[in-house]
Amino acid sequence: MYDSGKILLGLIIFIGLFTFPIWYDLASGEAPNKPNIVLPNNEEIKECVASTEYMRASHMDLLNEWRDLAVREEKRIYTSPTGKEFEMSLSNTCTNCHSNKSEFCDRCHNYLGVTPYCWNCHVEPPQMEIE
């Protein structure tokens, strides 16, 4: 190969520049663009059905489990790790607090490029429409 040194050097520089965003994020420890999620500012409700870490990573698994239990086994009461009881319902329990779908659910889903089809059927509660 002619000019192999120059070509290899060029390739390394190119790949380095091309993957710069990844290196930058890894070095700085956080992404420059993050979804700006707005939490519900309801004073009365302080407790979610599970910890924030669990919900952030696995809320979709929890919802799928709720769905199967409620529809297929008619079990509709969920007891959280702290002992509190909730109705297993997306539109009646989750959205009671997280009523700001556009600022909570949508912002993160859009950021990650996922399009859950929950809302094709499940109705957004009236307080969501006001947002």
Add this chain to the structure above:
Amino acid sequence: MDKNRRKFLKLTALGALGLTAAKYADLFGNAVPTKLKLDENDTKIRYAMVIDLKKCLAKKDCKLCIDACHKTHNVPDFKNKKDEIKWIWKEEYEHAFPDKENYYLKEELKHSMVPLLCNHCDNPPCTKVCPTKATWKRDDGIVMMDWHRCIGCRYCMAACPYGSRSFNWRDPRTNISELSYDFPTRTKGVVEKCTFCNVRIVKGLIPACVEACTEKALLFGDLNDRKSNVRKLLKDNFSIRRKPVLGTEPEIYYIV
């Protein structure tokens, strides 16, 4: 050698037939209803409905039950027979009970409009053909549907002899006049039907249609409970069911 091969093939075929016969024997056995399913010692709940046609037909053009059901469950109205979604609907007596269509019918019954809904059969043909288990019979007798799982193949619609199932050819959201927030809508490409108000029953309420009827013509109760309202009514009155000869054991009773 030739003879041996023939023998071998014959035996193999016979063996395969024997192995599969046991599994499919009930396909033929259940075709004719032979027994009344009611077991007096059964302590399980068996939900059923009794419709008193005398009371119902007294109020012509009444559709309170239909309105209540369709509003509760976000059933769209496309104002068009082709796209119609039915949970509870009205049909002429002669069409609802084709095997009881005498030429000289009782005057009130002739061309009368009878309320129909899913029969929640004891031997439902629809659940057996569903390839995804999106519909099944619950222990309390309700023929349930899981719309999450329905792939819209419409086998169940072909299997149901009562026309109780409807397919969403179009997006139902566009034709719901007043959204009920407690219940989901369906989506295009999904089959839907009456679920006996399972969400209301679990909260201790009676079905929306029964609650809405001002004539008390619809009655909902437990068929396995000897002292229940439905059993009492069935004991005191002559009742008919839709196409019982098919062996589906429908659990909606009509008092005529």
